[in-house]
Amino acid sequence: MKTLSRIIVSLFVIVDVYFLGKILLGGENIQVLNPKGIIALQEREVAYVAVFLMLVIVIPVFIWAFYVGTTYHEGNKWAKYTPEWDHSTKLQAFIWAFPIAIICILCVLVWKTAHRLDPSDAIASTQKTMTIQVVATRWKWIFIYPDQHIATVNLLEIPENTPVHFMLSASDTPMNSFWIPQLGGQIYAMSGMATQTYLMANGVGTYRGANSEINGAGYAQMTFTVNSVTQNDFTNWVARVKQSATPTLDLNTFNKLAQPSQNNPVAYYSSTQDNLFTTIVTKYLAPGKGMEGM
Amino acid sequence: MEQFILGRLTWSSLPHEWFTLGGTVAFATILIGLTIFLTRVKRWKWLWNEWLTSTDPKKIGIMYIIIAFLMFLRGGLDVVMIWLQQTIGTTSSPGYLGATHGYLSADHFQQIFTAHGDIMVFFVTMGFLFGLINLIVPLQIGARDLAFPFLNSLGFWLYFAGVVLINMFFVLGGEFAAAGWLAVAPLSELQFNPGVGVDYWIWSLQVSGLGTLIGGINFVVTILKMRAPGMSLMRMPMFTWASLMGMILVISIFPILAMTMILLTLDRYLGMHFFTLDNGGNAMMYWNLIWMWGHPEVYVLIIPVFGIYSEIVSTFAQKKIFGYTSLVVAVGAITLLSFSVWLHHFFTMGAGADVNAFFGIMTMWIAIPTGVQIINWLFTMFRGKIIFKSPIYWFFGFVSTFTFGGMAGLLMALPPVDFQVHNSLFLVAHFHTMIVGGALFGIFAGFTYWFPKVFGFKLHERIGKYAFWTWLVGFFLSFVPLYILGMMGAVRRMDTYSPSLGWQQLFTVSLIGACVIMCAVGLQILQLVVSIIQRKQNRDLTGDPWNGRSLEWATASPPPFYNFAVIPQVHSRDAFWEMKNPKGISSSEVAKQKKTSIKYEDIELPKNTPMGIYLSGFIFLFGLAMVWHAWLFAIIGLVGAICCVILRTFDEHTEYVLTAAEVEQIEKKLRAKS
Numbered sequence: 032m033k034t035l036s037r038i039i040v041s042l043f044v045i046v047d048v049y050f051l052g053k054i055l056l057g058g059e060n061i062q063v064l065n066p067k068g069i070i071a072l073q074e075r076e077v078a079y080v081a082v083f084l085m086l087v088i089v090i091p092v093f094i095w096a097f098y099v100g101t102t103y104h105e106g107n108k109w110a111k112y113t114p115e116w117d118h119s120t121k122l123q124a125f126i127w128a129f130p131i132a133i134i135c136i137l138c139v140l141v142w143k144t145a146h147r148l149d150p151s152d153a154i155a156s157t158q159k160t161m162t163i164q165v166v167a168t169r170w171k172w173i174f175i176y177p178d179q180h181i182a183t184v185n186l187l188e189i190p191e192n193t194p195v196h197f198m199l200s201a202s203d204t205p206m207n208s209f210w211i212p213q214l215g216g217q218i219y220a221m222s223g224m225a226t227q228t229y230l231m232a233n234g235v236g237t238y239r240g241a242n243s244e245i246n247g248a249g250y251a252q253m254t255f256t257v258n259s260v261t262q263n264d265f266t267n268w269v270a271r272v273k274q275s276a277t278p279t280l281d282l283n284t285f286n287k288l289a290q291p292s293q294n295n296p297v298a299y300y301s302s303t304q305d306n307l308f309t310t311i312v313t314k315y316l317a318p319g320k321g322m323e324g325m
Numbered sequence: 326m327e328q329f330i331l332g333r334l335t336w337s338s339l340p341h342e343w344f345t346l347g348g349t350v351a352f353a354t355i356l357i358g359l360t361i362f363l364t365r366v367k368r369w370k371w372l373w374n375e376w377l378t379s380t381d382p383k384k385i386g387i388m389y390i391i392i393a394f395l396m397f398l399r400g401g402l403d404v405v406m407i408w409l410q411q412t413i414g415t416t417s418s419p420g421y422l423g424a425t426h427g428y429l430s431a432d433h434f435q436q437i438f439t440a441h442g443d444i445m446v447f448f449v450t451m452g453f454l455f456g457l458i459n460l461i462v463p464l465q466i467g468a469r470d471l472a473f474p475f476l477n478s479l480g481f482w483l484y485f486a487g488v489v490l491i492n493m494f495f496v497l498g499g500e501f502a503a504a505g506w507l508a509v510a511p512l513s514e515l516q517f518n519p520g521v522g523v524d525y526w527i528w529s530l531q532v533s534g535l536g537t538l539i540g541g542i543n544f545v546v547t548i549l550k551m552r553a554p555g556m557s558l559m560r561m562p563m564f565t566w567a568s569l570m571g572m573i574l575v576i577s578i579f580p581i582l583a584m585t586m587i588l589l590t591l592d593r594y595l596g597m598h599f600f601t602l603d604n605g606g607n608a609m610m611y612w613n614l615i616w617m618w619g620h621p622e623v624y625v626l627i628i629p630v631f632g633i634y635s636e637i638v639s640t641f642a643q644k645k646i647f648g649y650t651s652l653v654v655a656v657g658a659i660t661l662l663s664f665s666v667w668l669h670h671f672f673t674m675g676a677g678a679d680v681n682a683f684f685g686i687m688t689m690w691i692a693i694p695t696g697v698q699i700i701n702w703l704f705t706m707f708r709g710k711i712i713f714k715s716p717i718y719w720f721f722g723f724v725s726t727f728t729f730g731g732m733a734g735l736l737m738a739l740p741p742v743d744f745q746v747h748n749s750l751f752l753v754a755h756f757h758t759m760i761v762g763g764a765l766f767g768i769f770a771g772f773t774y775w776f777p778k779v780f781g782f783k784l785h786e787r788i789g790k791y792a793f794w795t796w797l798v799g800f801f802l803s804f805v806p807l808y809i810l811g812m813m814g815a816v817r818r819m820d821t822y823s824p825s826l827g828w829q830q831l832f833t834v835s836l837i838g839a840c841v842i843m844c845a846v847g848l849q850i851l852q853l854v855v856s857i858i859q860r861k862q863n864r865d866l867t868g869d870p871w872n873g874r875s876l877e878w879a880t881a882s883p884p885p886f887y888n889f890a891v892i893p894q895v896h897s898r899d900a901f902w903e904m905k906n907p908k909g910i911s912s913s914e915v916a917k918q919k920k921t922s923i924k925y926e927d928i929e930l931p932k933n934t935p936m937g938i939y940l941s942g943f944i945f946l947f948g949l950a951m952v953w954h955a956w957l958f959a960i961i962g963l964v965g966a967i968c969c970v971i972l973r974t975f976d977e978h979t980e981y982v983l984t985a986a987e988v989e990q991i992e993k994k995l996r997a998k999s
Binding site: 043063064071089095114131149152217219223246247254 | 416432503504512517602603604609642643644646647648650651671673677681682686690693696703707709713735736740742744746748794798811813814817820821822823831
């Protein structure tokens, strides 16, 4: 038994060191803990505060469990033994009050942060907010830039330090979840519905975006690249896309593009049809109802 | 005409891919082997009369556990297949066996994790729990049987029919659902899943869910109406309390599941539009409905297990349970609160800050009663004399894993944090920590604890401890990487990813963890085999191997089929403990009581009946025929089932009387043995 417990303890130590090393030295790889955007940064802070609050109760309970387990076992002849003791009003009051106190603080945290970090709240900034419309299809992401009149597939180019208002929907696909871990949390993109979220990159960089809600065979590779670039580079990029010899994204092109296909390469559209996004969102409504039905 | 008889079933739908064929061969081998074995030892009649048609909850409980264990092995095999794919299936991998990446196609991979989830929740954890509750609750409340013995048999056979249905595609072909364990709409609609997979899912769960609902009603009535004289509600053992709460949950939520699946069925079979994308369907309604059932459902898995821990802690600490009232209130609070948190499964749907905050706060509240329970258990051990047998090991394993899992859960109750880990492997790690480290560990603890009661001999202690340690190491190796991967941005249910992300190493660790857990399960099987071989050494003749406290230990092990020759009179909470250590009564009085108390009476017991098998057989035929749109067989199944119900209703001789003299004879024999 002794050798066994030694083997087990050393195993645990090796494994723990490995896992800790992975987290601490993981750096950029641990995306959620290495935010590059203001929203992701605040979301991480919420998590840290919550973990700290929970540890206030979890650590004493662990110490208590360890103490009880090592003291009150059969082999310990000196330990007190009170087989009939089963109630203490004072202790019960404490047992309930302690978790209630911590949880109440956490509830306040829930209420406050749920409102402060509500995805539909705009980000305060000196820069003007930019709008990008996101359409999930099987199995690719289409990004429409309504103000720039361009569109891309599986590539999201954004200017740094500029709040971006994402309006999301989907076309003929089950639910999808839009997630750029280093910029901020997810929001669903659903057919026939429009959702929204605000994100902002704090600097220049390349990030990974993914879909986290299963939607069929091509689900795992429904990823996209996010390029956060300087304001100038963004303007240049828009100009380059506009001048490129790429097609227009009108409803016809869109319907062809929205056919199921996997592992799609990045694509550009030098111009877009007006109100394409609204057409996509409202296409499941009965004819004639139009926007009134929304 | 052919369409009417066989529906969608054609030659080409029979199993023909390597994995379905593998399943076919495996199932056929097991069936043929079993048939040959039973014929050889001439046990067919015995099996039918003593087991399959039995209405004895002890026997039904054992059958539940056997099936649950077999399904556990199948679900475990799924795990290895899933992680093997995730380990080798990077986008740069060449692809084997016809797959693009790794060795499984995306569709096949999705079928496997769907099956894994459904099997582990419905047929493993629920099966184990229904088994344990069947075995122990009647004994704990001093009852001879359940309120509705026939319904209990029927419930088990419907569960079994569900088990067969979910594995049926190995035999009849087609495929399984590729839409996740909840078959979320609109992915489960015809537009995206036109095959028979989702239909297998619907009918398997519909049939077994009916069985679960029947079982739930049965246990609630049994616990409320059939307790021994003197056992008031506040004198019930904690496991009985927890089972009562779990079963109340079952009664409240399973109709929601049934109704949700009926709506999905209408969509798929009659072209209606409850959850479709077009024509006014609303998939968000499916999500609300399925999680209104789904979240309480995971509490159905864990609440009875809390009861198991309460029993074990009190028995092995050799001390009264501390804060009994608190524990009852806590279990009740968890039961109630579990109804009000379902939306935390989709904070990311964009419901708005007020709604999200409300459900986040309700979720937070559940942590209070859960924490109170753990602290009360630790106070039960405080100033006790803990005997470190393997059930206590499982308890400490539970405390260490469940606390971390709970922390992860509370983190996700904060909507802003949930936005960042929702649907990632972090979430997967969280609920596996709760269900494996919480429910499954508790089931193993309860299994070890009550095994001698059911079979009359203890399990091998040392191998049990080896199994525990192997499990614990395997558990951490398997699930800690998932927490890290989730924070790295790895989403759940993906069959492939770019190797440049650096995820492969951690997936490999998870796969190794799965192999370690397989070794642990191997050790558990070894423990069972060794214990059976050495059963003479570990024989327990007292009926009370652990110095127990509640009534199940008051009768012989294994208990006679009528449980108690004389129904015990209950005076206090730890009824059996009080009997062994009487207080306030002189010893002469005890002796007098003993003399007078042995006055046998006639016992009324339920007859065995095969009607449960026939009825669920017809319902199974109906379900299977519905999957394939084979209307003729569906009609036969439905009419057959209705006929069975009518026949059973007119059967007035469902009970027999065991005379006092017969009871005395059996009791004498039992006494002579000990």
